[in-house]
Amino acid sequence: MFDMDNPAGKVAVVTGGASGIGKAAARLLAGRGMRVVIADIEQEALEQAAAEIGATAIPTDVSSEQSVQALADEVQRRFGGVHFYFSNAGVASTARIEDMTTSDWQWIFDVNVFGVIHGIRAFLPLLRANEEGGHFAVTASIAGHHVTPMLGGYTVSKFAVMALAETLAAELAGTGDKIGLTILCPGPVSTQLGASQRNRPGALAAGGMVDSNLEATEEGAKLRWIDPDSVAAILLRAIKRGDLYAFTHPEMAPLVLERNRQVEAALNAPIE
Numbered sequence: 001m002f003d004m005d006n007p008a009g010k011v012a013v014v015t016g017g018a019s020g021i022g023k024a025a026a027r028l029l030a031g032r033g034m035r036v037v038i039a040d041i042e043q044e045a046l047e048q049a050a051a052e053i054g055a056t057a058i059p060t061d062v063s064s065e066q067s068v069q070a071l072a073d074e075v076q077r078r079f080g081g082v083h084f085y086f087s088n089a090g091v092a093s094t095a096r097i098e099d100m101t102t103s104d105w106q107w108i109f110d111v112n113v114f115g116v117i118h119g120i121r122a123f124l125p126l127l128r129a130n131e132e133g134g135h136f137a138v139t140a141s142i143a144g145h146h147v148t149p150m151l152g153g154y155t156v157s158k159f160a161v162m163a164l165a166e167t168l169a170a171e172l173a174g175t176g177d178k179i180g181l182t183i184l185c186p187g188p189v190s191t192q193l194g195a196s197q198r199n200r201p202g203a204l205a206a207g208g209m210v211d212s213n214l215e216a217t218e219e220g221a222k223l224r225w226i227d228p229d230s231v232a233a234i235l236l237r238a239i240k241r242g243d244l245y246a247f248t249h250p251e252m253a254p255l256v257l258e259r260n261r262q263v264e265a266a267l268n269a270p271i272e
């Protein structure tokens with residue numbers, strides 16, 4: 001496995017690196033001496049973040065297979081390989097399931113699910129080819145473990161990311177590949193996620209989803225909002241420990257466990 005205790009000089013690629021969790025992770029990794037590439041769809045924010053962090057900016061749309069493959073080709077060309085790929089770019093908006101249009105589903109799945117799939121297809125071969133080992137991290141969410149009304153589109157996509165990443169981890173285990181995998185599952189983090197519509201492609205038909213700054217709502221104010229730097233530190237610690245999951249909010253465990261309890265009770269219920 002790639003040794004995160006000695007990362008200096010190694011190459012990291014962070015998608016969604018122009019803002020929030022991705023930017024914080026990129027800053028942390030650059031601070032440890034890694035050569036960091038940040039990939040993002042928001043050109044201006046990307047260039048600003050790269051200058052601030054001392055990273056290389058490569059404009060990328062993770063929802064496009066061609067764009068992610070071009071990112072991989074460019075990283076390979078410029079750096080000769082990659083040690084760490086962080087599939088983190090994501091979007092969230094709110095709507096009741098019945099009010100979501102096909103274009104809403106398309107957008108959220110194109111970015112949150114196909115973004116990860118394209119990353120696996122383009123970067124896994126590069127991580128595998130790296131004799132020093134490689135690591136794949138993906139940002140899912142606590143929303144990949146329990147459901148919340150109005151966040152259905154996002155939640156469905158993050159359940160899919162969990163299944164994708166857990167299956168990949170199971171398939172990598174025992175192959176002899178020197179590739180580690182970590183699934184980041186944050187609770188509420190103060191970022192620009194609540195303004196995700198800024199990145200919705202103009203070509204997609206308007207939908208029923210709207211931006212919502214959950215942090216500013218009465219419900220949201222009851223939650224513990226943490227800063228992206230703390231999330232990046234939690235991720236790094238999990239990678240060093242070789243953990244599959246990195247959770248940020250232990251106090252949310254009862255939500256997940258309650259679902260599991262209900263499933264367990266239903267599984268064990270008498271059939272007749």
Ligand SMILES: NC(=O)c1ccc[n+]([C@@H]2O[C@H](COP(=O)([O-])OP(=O)(O)OC[C@H]3O[C@@H](n4cnc5c(N)ncnc54)[C@H](O)[C@@H]3O)[C@@H](O)[C@H]2O)c1
Nearest residue numbers: 016019020021041061062089090141186188189191192193
């Ligand atoms: N903020 C939270 O409370 C929270 C909680 C759990 C999980 N997450 C997840 O964390 C990840 C990062 O989000 P964040 O909270 O830092 O939000 P953010 O909006 O601050 O950052 C997301 C970044 O992704 C980029 N992006 C959006 N669409 C893209 C595309 N098609 N191609 C490339 N880049 C694109 C945005 O430009 C932005 O820079 C997401 O996967 C999100 O679902 C966030």
